[in-house]
Amino acid sequence: MDYYxxxxxxxxxxxxxxxxxxxxxxxxxxxxAIVAVLDLLGMHDTFWQVIIWIILSLLMVVMSRTFFKxxxxxxxxxxxxxxxxxxxGKTAIVTEQIDNIKGAGRIKVEGQDWAARSEDNTIxxxxxxxxxxxxxxIKMIVKIIN
Numbered sequence: 283m284d285y286y287x288x289x290x291x292x293x294x295x296x297x298x299x300x301x302x303x304x305x306x307x308x309x310x311x312x313x314x315a316i317v318a319v320l321d322l323l324g325m326h327d328t329f330w331q332v333i334i335w336i337i338l339s340l341l342m343v344v345m346s347r348t349f350f351k352x353x354x355x356x357x358x359x360x361x362x363x364x365x366x367x368x369x370x371g372k373t374a375i376v377t378e379q380i381d382n383i384k385g386a387g388r389i390k391v392e393g394q395d396w397a398a399r400s401e402d403n404t405i406x407x408x409x410x411x412x413x414x415x416x417x418x419x420i421k422m423i424v425k426i427i428n
Contacts, residue, residue, distance in 0.1 A: 288318030288331070305350075309342035310335075369414050373427060374398070380406040380424070389414075389422060401425040 295311030317335045325331065372391050380387030382403045389398040389412060400406055401415050401423050412424035 285318040285321035288314045288321060288335075292318060305346070306343055309346060310339045312342060313338035366417050369394075369396075369422070370416060372414050374412050374414055374422070374424065376406050376408050376410045376412060376424075379408050380412075389424060391422075396420070396422045398422045398424050 292311045292314035295307050295314060299305070299308040299311060313335050316338055317331050320334065321331060369391055374389040374391035374396075376387065376398070377390050377395065378386060378388035380389075380398050380400050382399050387398045387400070387406070389396050391414065397420060398412070399418075399421050402425065404426070406412060406424070406426060411427045413427050414422050414424055416423045
């Protein structure tokens with residue numbers, strides 16, 4: 283198989299990777315580029331080119347998943363810190379009465395509007411200063427500041 287077919291395959295697979303999420307297809311493109319270089323260096327047997335391409339692709343996918351898993355997957359109980367984490371402990375102002383039973387309530391903190399719920403199911407009136415204890419999904423859990 284001529285090397286330029288492998289380079290075209292590498293280019294097409296790399297372009298597909300750009301258009302899709304997952305960071306998987308890229309490795310098939312990289313493997314195709316490696317096989318193209320092997321073809322340029324004199325390995326012209328198509329059967330072995332395909333076998334090498336398959337093996338390299340699978341190895342790279344498995345190795346990259348293992349590598350990225352060690353970087354991005356936390357141990358049980360740990361969670362990723364997000365921008366929301368900096369709001370814990372901050373003081374906010376209730377802009378809509380917080381009533382857990384009605385599922386209502388909003389607060390404003392650092393110029394941002396958030397849905398809020400009371401930590402102990404007390405009704406918190408509008409204008410009250412509260413402390414953010416934690417967040418659950420997109421709701422801030424708050425308590426009244428004494």
